[in-house]
Amino acid sequence: MVQSEVYPVPPGFAAQAHIDAAAYERLYRWSIEDPDGFWQKEAAFLDWIKPFTEVSDTSFDVNDFRVRWFADGTLNGSVNCIDRHLAEKADKPAVFWESDMPGESRVVTWGELADKVNRLANVLKSLGVGKGDVVAIYLPVIPEVMVAMMATIRIGAVHTVVFSGFSAESLENRIADSKAKVLITADEGFRGGRISPLKRNADDAVRNQPSIEHVIVVRRSGAEVPFTPGRDLWYDEATDAAEPWCEPVEVGAEDPLFILYTSGSTGKPKGLVHTTAGYLVHAGTSWRIIFDWHEGDVFWSTADVGWVTAHSYKLYGPLLNGATTVMFEGVPSWPDASRWWSIIEKHGVNIFYTAPTALRSLMREGEAPVRKHDLSSLRVLGSVGEPINPEAWRWFHSVIGGGRCPIVDNYWQTETGAVTLVPIPGAIPNKPGMAAKPYFGIRPEVVSPEGVTLEGPADGNMCFRGSWPGQARTILHDHERFLKTYFAPFPGRFFSGDGVTRDEDGYYRIAGRVDDVINVSGHRLGTVELESAIASHPAVAESAVVGYNHDVKGQGVFAYVTLKADAAETDELRREITRWVRARISPIASPDIIQWAPALPKNRAGKILRRILLKIANNDFSDFGDTSTLADAAVVEDIVARRKAEL
Numbered sequence: 001m002v003q004s005e006v007y008p009v010p011p012g013f014a015a016q017a018h019i020d021a022a023a024y025e026r027l028y029r030w031s032i033e034d035p036d037g038f039w040q041k042e043a044a045f046l047d048w049i050k051p052f053t054e055v056s057d058t059s060f061d062v063n064d065f066r067v068r069w070f071a072d073g074t075l076n077g078s079v080n081c082i083d084r085h086l087a088e089k090a091d092k093p094a095v096f097w098e099s100d101m102p103g104e105s106r107v108v109t110w111g112e113l114a115d116k117v118n119r120l121a122n123v124l125k126s127l128g129v130g131k132g133d134v135v136a137i138y139l140p141v142i143p144e145v146m147v148a149m150m151a152t153i154r155i156g157a158v159h160t161v162v163f164s165g166f167s168a169e170s171l172e173n174r175i176a177d178s179k180a181k182v183l184i185t186a187d188e189g190f191r192g193g194r195i196s197p198l199k200r201n202a203d204d205a206v207r208n209q210p211s212i213e214h215v216i217v218v219r220r221s222g223a224e225v226p227f228t229p230g231r232d233l234w235y236d237e238a239t240d241a242a243e244p245w246c247e248p249v250e251v252g253a254e255d256p257l258f259i260l261y262t263s264g265s266t267g268k269p270k271g272l273v274h275t276t277a278g279y280l281v282h283a284g285t286s287w288r289i290i291f292d293w294h295e296g297d298v299f300w301s302t303a304d305v306g307w308v309t310a311h312s313y314k315l316y317g318p319l320l321n322g323a324t325t326v327m328f329e330g331v332p333s334w335p336d337a338s339r340w341w342s343i344i345e346k347h348g349v350n351i352f353y354t355a356p357t358a359l360r361s362l363m364r365e366g367e368a369p370v371r372k373h374d375l376s377s378l379r380v381l382g383s384v385g386e387p388i389n390p391e392a393w394r395w396f397h398s399v400i401g402g403g404r405c406p407i408v409d410n411y412w413q414t415e416t417g418a419v420t421l422v423p424i425p426g427a428i429p430n431k432p433g434m435a436a437k438p439y440f441g442i443r444p445e446v447v448s449p450e451g452v453t454l455e456g457p458a459d460g461n462m463c464f465r466g467s468w469p470g471q472a473r474t475i476l477h478d479h480e481r482f483l484k485t486y487f488a489p490f491p492g493r494f495f496s497g498d499g500v501t502r503d504e505d506g507y508y509r510i511a512g513r514v515d516d517v518i519n520v521s522g523h524r525l526g527t528v529e530l531e532s533a534i535a536s537h538p539a540v541a542e543s544a545v546v547g548y549n550h551d552v553k554g555q556g557v558f559a560y561v562t563l564k565a566d567a568a569e570t571d572e573l574r575r576e577i578t579r580w581v582r583a584r585i586s587p588i589a590s591p592d593i594i595q596w597a598p599a600l601p602k603n604r605a606g607k608i609l610r611r612i613l614l615k616i617a618n619n620d621f622s623d624f625g626d627t628s629t630l631a632d633a634a635v636v637e638d639i640v641a642r643r644k645a646e647l
C-alpha cells in the first residue's frame, strides 16, 4: 500500500457524527486516565434494577486474576433490549427479514418481538429452565433466533448459539460441554436454494446427550421431520399456548449471559463465557458509536448468528439501541450476485456491515450486478473478521459506497466481546487495510516475542493492557486454559493471538494469527481440530494443516496427509476425506488442497516443522531457513518434488 493513501473523514460527516476528532481525543484520554469514571458514565446506557456501587475490580496477574465490572448491580438483559423501547416503538419495525427465497419477507415490530419473547420465556420456564441453565440454539438467520436468545436471558438462563452450518457432531460437542438443558432448532434451513436438515442433525446431536431434556422446533420449511413426543415441542404451538407476559428475572452484573464456542490452538473448541452488564455496556455503547447510528437508520450486518460479530453487532447492539435491523437468511450469490444490493435498495439500508471474503467474491462478478441497484441510502460501511486487503477496501469504498461512505474496519474477537480497534467514522481518517485506532478504554500494546512493549512504529504481538467491561471472563470448565492462553504469554496483558504492525501515525494493521489458528473466510479454524478430524479417517495415518494465501477466502485449508500403508493415494480418497471433514466439522472446514505426503517433516523430538510446510503450501520452495533440526531432510525434498509435480 502506498503510505500516502489516506481517506479523510467525508465532508459534512463529522458535523453530524456522535464522535468527531476532538471528541475522540478527549474521550479516549479520559477513558485511559480514568477508566472507572469513563465506564461509569457509559453504564448509564443500561436500565439497572439495582445500581452498582463499585465500577471495576480487575487484575491480569495470573496468580491474582480478577475481572469484575459493575459487580453489585443487578439488571435484566431482555428488558434493556426490548421492554424499554416499547412505549415509543411497539408498532415500529425491529427486524426486516428477507428469506433465502427472493420475494419472501417479514417485518417484525418491537411489539411482536416482545410478545414472542415473553411467550417463549414462559415455555422455557415451564420446561424447567431457570437461572444459570444453558439453552442451546441451532437456528438459521430467522427472527426466531433473536426471540430464542432474548427469551433465554429474560429468565436468567444462558444461551449458546451454534452456527447452523455446523455438523451434528460439532453441535453434539458443544452440547456435551455446555450441558444444555433445552435445544432450540428448526425443521430445516434454507441457504442459497439448498436445504439443510437441521432437525435431523439435532436428533443425532442429542441422542447421546442426556442433559437435553427438550427440543423446541421452529417450523421453517414445514417439511415432515422426525418428532419425539414428550421430548420435542413445536415452537408455534408452544408459544401460542403460553401466557404473553413473563416477569423478567433479576440477575447480577457478573452472572453469565452467554457462552460462545470458538476454535483455539488445541483440538477442543473453547466455550467463552460472557457476563451480563459489562458485555451489554461495551456492545451497546460501542455499536452506536462505531457505526454512527442515528434514530431512524436501517442497519444490516450480513454475519451469521453463530458468530460473535452477530451477537454483538447484529443482535445485542441494535436491540439495546432500539434500532431497526435487516436479517437475511441467504447468501450473496444466490439467485445471482445482485442479491445483497437488491436488499440494500429495498430497505434503504444506511449502515452496511460485512466481511472481506464476501467482498472479494462479489468483486469478481464485476460492477454490473451492483449498478442494477440504487445504493444511495448507504452512509457508513463496516468490515470485520479478517484483514481487508486494499483492493477489496477500494472496491467497497468506491463501487458500493460511491466514494462517500467511511469504512469502519473494526478489529475484535469472540474473547474481547466487542470492538478493540476501529476508525470511528467521524473522527479517524481511513487508511485501507488498517483497523486504525483503539476504541475507548482499550490500551493496545505491540509486544516483542521476548515480552517487551515496543514504542513507535513496530511489528509484534497484539496485546491489550488493562481490563474492559466486555471481555470474556473465562472458558467454561477450564479457567486454567483461559489464563494460560490469554494472560500467561505476556504477563500483565491480554494476548489476542494476532500479529500487528503500528505505523508512524499510530495506526494499527492486524497481520493475522500467530498461533495455530487459521482464518478461512473470516471463520476461525484451529489447525489441530482440522488435523484430528482428518486423522480420524480410517485410511489416514497422520496429517498437518496450514493456512495458505487464498484469493477469496483470505486463507485456505492446506492439508498434508500421510496415508496408512495399505491405502492408495487416489482422487477418490481426496474427495472422501473432504466429505469426512465436512461431516465432522462443517463445510467451511473443507480442505482446499490435500497434498499426499509419505512422511511429515519433523525435528528429532517429533515436532512437525510447520514453518516449512507453510512455505511449500504457498509455493515458496526457495529457502527453508535452518533445516538442521530436521530428523530426515529427504522428507522435505520429497514433499517439494510431489508438490511441484501437481502444480
Ligand code: WT7
Pocket (backbone or CB within 6 Å): 262, 307, 308, 309, 383, 384, 385, 386, 387, 388, 409, 410, 411, 412, 413, 414, 415, 435, 496, 497, 498, 510, 512, 513, 519, 522, 523, 524
Ligand atoms: C479473529 C477473531 C469481530 C469478530 C470477528 C470474528 C480476525 C477480526 C478483524 C479485522 C483483521 C480481524 C483476527 C481475530 N479479525 N476482525 N477487522 N482486521 N483481523 O471473531 O471468530 O473470534 O475471530 O478474527 O485474527 O483474532 P472471531
